[in-house]
Amino acid sequence: MSRFRVAVHIAPRRGLLDPQGKAVTDALRTLGFASVQDVHVGRHLVVEMDAADPAAAERTTRDMCNKLLANPVIEDFEIASVSTL
Amino acid sequence: MSRFRVAVHIAPRRGLLDPQGKAVTDALRTLGFASVQDVHVGRHLVVEMDAADPAAAERTTRDMCNKLLANPVIEDFEIASVSTL
Structure with a gap:
């Protein structure tokens, strides 16, 4: 068993409404960032776990995401x- | 001017309390994922913007993060x- 650090991105599915992203886009424009076109806000998770090998760590993390x-x-991951840690 | 997509990770500073990460760790263990040691929950932002070059896009995004x-x-980014899009 080794310890692994797995990074996961979870984002709203493309095409679905992303009100948080829209709010951040508007706030950035109000602050003077006129060049910003679009913002998507998702989650960034870092999971530290014990697993036999990197493939097992990734498989377990996919299972965690699904469950x-x-x-x-509404989200893709x-x-x-x-x-390896 | 070209259009760029900049991905940003924002996470709670190491050493500070991360109650959301703690809650997720406990929930995963309750679900049977006994091998999970620690979870950190941050945000994953994708900013689409117009800029002269990649360096300018990165500079502008750092400015957005700071402002x-x-x-x-409490957070590092x-x-x-x-x-390039």
Whole structure:
């Protein structure tokens, strides 16, 4: 067993309304950032766990996302990286 | 001017309390993921903007983080990637 750090990105599905992203875009424009076109706000999770190998760590993390971390109806997730600690 | 997509990670500073991460860790263990050691929950932002070059896009995004997107007292941010659209 080794310890791994898995980074996960969870973002609202493309095409669905993203009111938080819209609010941030408007706030940035109000602050003078006229060049900003669009902002999407999601979550960045870092999970530290014990696993036999990186593939097992990634598999377990996908399972966590499906069961708890992400809402598959409105969110997409991707495993951004798996690193050994 | 080109259009760029800049990805930003904003996370609670290491060493500060992360009650959301603690809650997620406990929930995962309750669901049977006994191997999970620690979870940190931050935000993942994707900003689309017009800029002269990638360096300018990154500079503008750092400015956005300092002024609005991140709270420097309790959060750290890093520019994860800058890509051309």
